[in-house]
Amino acid sequence: MAATLSVVLRSTLNRNQKLTTPFITQVASFYSRPPMKLGKSFKDQMEELNKKDPVLNPDIYIGLPIPDNKKLLKKEKEQWNLNRKELEQISRLRKLNVPLEKVYQEWMKVGWNKDIHTIAKHYGIFRDLFDNATFYPQPILRIFYDYDEEFLTPVYNGNRILPSEAAVPPYVKFDIPSEEKDTLWTLVLVSPDGHLQDNTSEYLHWFVGNIPDGEIGKGDVICDYLQPFPVKGTSFHRYIFILYKQEKKLDFSEERRSPKCKSLDERNFKNFNFYQKHEDDLTPASLAFFQCEWDNSVTQVFHDILEMQEPSFEFIWPAKYVPEQKRWPHLKAFNRYLDRYKDVKEIQEEVLKEKLKKNGPFTGPTPQPKYPNIYRIPMTKPKWLRTKIEKMRLGHEQWKDLYQ
Structure with a gap:
């Protein structure tokens, strides 16, 4: 090393230069540095860019067993391939008649529960009520509100219904398979967006337990129905019906509210805690929800039913910024x-x-x-x-x- 360093020093010096201690130290430190590290390869850089974050709360399935429709889908696809040429010719001549009722029946047989599962996930229902645990609806939940003496307002997947249109308990119906007769069910209506003090809690609007064979009128009313009351200035609120299947008859005495409950404190509810408590005996089976915005009937609910002052939320805009005035503003009218x-x-x-x-x-x-x-x-x-x-x-x- 000494001989090599001496040759290097001699080669870097001019004839008239002399070896000095600072110069020798500088050259020795330069050649004693560790080798320069090579940059990352293209493959390493792409792996770093495409690296996915670990999933902290993966979705957990908590619902009823999912029916296997692969054979049905395969049969439908084969039938479609047989009729495809003929249907295409008819459609080009604009003579193809598509019966909507038949389309609805096909949708019900094949993938309606997956569509509702996707919609509920998009609206954050599983996130807010079940801590990201999910389920596929099995019996379709049909819910209707009285619009007037002649018409009904159905609850679809997130449609908008005014509070005045949902003032009375709705009609609820769900079809039970023949092999599941003599079963008990629980229906809960909650509002995850309307709590006035705790964003992690919901208000309980309706609770009917131990429903025999889907007949709501024969169930135990644990909490009386209370119409939606979205506060003014808070936009649309979700109102969610959750249908549970019971393994046996349950005692809901701890969840029971006073008749015609008017206290919002008494209507505090956490669906996740409720499900955790009864998860051995309750299985989420289906859901339906609508969205609701303030109208004049909400004022009456607060004054006459809840007997409290109606809250109102307004956005206070900050004062407009005005810079300090100049005596000679440049290029300003x-x-x-x-x-x-x-x-x-x-x-x-x-x-x-x-x-x-x-x-x-x-x-x-x-x-x-x-x-x-x-x-x-x-x-x-x-x-x-x-x-x-x-x-x-x-x-x-x-x-x-x-x-x-």
Whole structure:
């Protein structure tokens, strides 16, 4: 190493240079450095870019066994391939008649539960009520509200229903397979978006347990029905019906609320905790939900039923930022620049004076011209004044109320 370093030093020196201790130290440190590391290969870089984060809460299935429809789907596909050519010719001639009832029946046989599962996952129902555990609905849940004496309002997968349309308990029906006769069920209606104090809790709107063979009227009413009451200013709320299948008759005395319960504290409910408590005897079987927004009936619910003051949520906009005023603003129209620092009342007074000029006691207000800027503004006027006249003609900015 010493001989090699000596040769290197001699080769780096000129004839007139001498070996000095600092120079020898600098050269020795340069050649004693560790070898430079090579950069990552393209493969390593792509693996790093495409690396997926570990799933912290993978979906856990907690529902009824999923029926195997592979044979049915295979049979349907074979039949479709046989009739495909004939159906295509008829459709090109616009003579193909598609019966909607038949389409609905095919959908019910093949994949309706997967579609509802996808919709519920999209709306965060499994996330908020079951901590990301999922299930596929097995019996389809049909729910209808009375719209009037002649019509009903059905509950679809997230359709919008007004609180006034859901003021009374709905009609509930679900078809039970013949092999599952003499079974018991539980129906729960919760609102995960409407709690006024705790975002992790829900309000219990309806609870009927030990329902024999799908007959809601024969079940035990654990909590009386309370119509939706989405608070004003909070947009749409989800109201979710969860149907559970029971393994045996259960005692829901701990979940029982007082008759015609009016206390929101008493209606506190956590579906996840409820399911954890009874998971050995309850299995989530189906669901349906709708969305609800404030209307005038909500005020009556708070005043007459809940006997409390109606809350209201409003967004308070922050004050508009106005920079410090400069004496010589650069490239700014002086009138528009000064308007930013005027009192609003002064601007409104100026607009009112212009409006009064256009109103006559006998002719009435002057209508806005159909083509406001068709009349040329003389170029002898300064630029700021021409711009102001254009804004006044068009009714822009503070002049929007100049014309009726």
